[in-house]
Amino acid sequence: MARLLLLLCAASGLLPAAVATIPPPEEAARMARYVLHSCDWGALATLSAQEGLRGRPFANIFSLSDGPPGPCGGSGVPYLYLTDMEISVQDLEVNSNASLTVSLAQTPYCRKHKYDPQNPLCAHIIFVGSIVKVNDSEADIAQKALFTRHPEMESWPKDHNWFFAKFNITNIWVLDYFGGLKIVTPEEYYSVKP
Numbered sequence: 001m002a003r004l005l006l007l008l009c010a011a012s013g014l015l016p017a018a019v020a021t022i023p024p025p026e027e028a029a030r031m032a033r034y035v036l037h038s039c040d041w042g043a044l045a046t047l048s049a050q051e052g053l054r055g056r057p058f059a060n061i062f063s064l065s066d067g068p069p070g071p072c073g074g075s076g077v078p079y080l081y082l083t084d085m086e087i088s089v090q091d092l093e094v095n096s097n098a099s100l101t102v103s104l105a106q107t108p109y110c111r112k113h114k115y116d117p118q119n120p121l122c123a124h125i126i127f128v129g130s131i132v133k134v135n136d137s138e139a140d141i142a143q144k145a146l147f148t149r150h151p152e153m154e155s156w157p158k159d160h161n162w163f164f165a166k167f168n169i170t171n172i173w174v175l176d177y178f179g180g181l182k183i184v185t186p187e188e189y190y191s192v193k194p
Helices: 002-012 028-038 087-094 108-112 136-149 151-155 186-191
Strands: 041-047 057-063 079-082 097-103 124-133 163-175 182-184
Touching: 028 097, 028 124, 028 163, 028 182, 028 186, 041 087, 057 079, 057 087, 079 136, 136 151, 136 163, 163 186, 182 186
Parallel strands: none
Antiparallel strands: 041 057, 041 097, 079 163, 097 124, 124 163, 163 182
8 A cells, every 4th residue: 555655656746744644743854844744835934134123133924945846755845936026025125135934824734723824733843944046947947846836937927037946944843732842954855855
């Protein structure tokens, strides 16, 4: 059965991430990978560069992807499709530091278990780092990751000068159980399979 699932996953890449079993709380790095891969969007917080808000926190919703949907996992790299016309991207041009929060609240998991989004059992992950444009060799990976999850992106106006970017992770906090946040290093995060 496991071989069949892997075969289907490799062939289609379209099976929902919810098919996979949620990792146990003692596997924080794996939980972080699982939650990111299960999410199609996240809240990106920047320091505003806008007049009247300069230096204040500013959160905005962005579509993201770490790879095609399905239980095979993803790369763990949050990719984004951005334009300089977007207000948060203008903030990032002044200061590329940001935080990104993703939560299982956007999946059927928390609703199924009747977990409020603020309940620690409705796991959420906070990434801290910076947004960087991807180089040409990584652009194909980012495009596949994003356009398989967000096919509408392909038709967005070309004159908006869209570009592929990634969230360069420096710190990771996991809240998936009672007792407070768990700290996961990027090395731990990238070394596990979701």
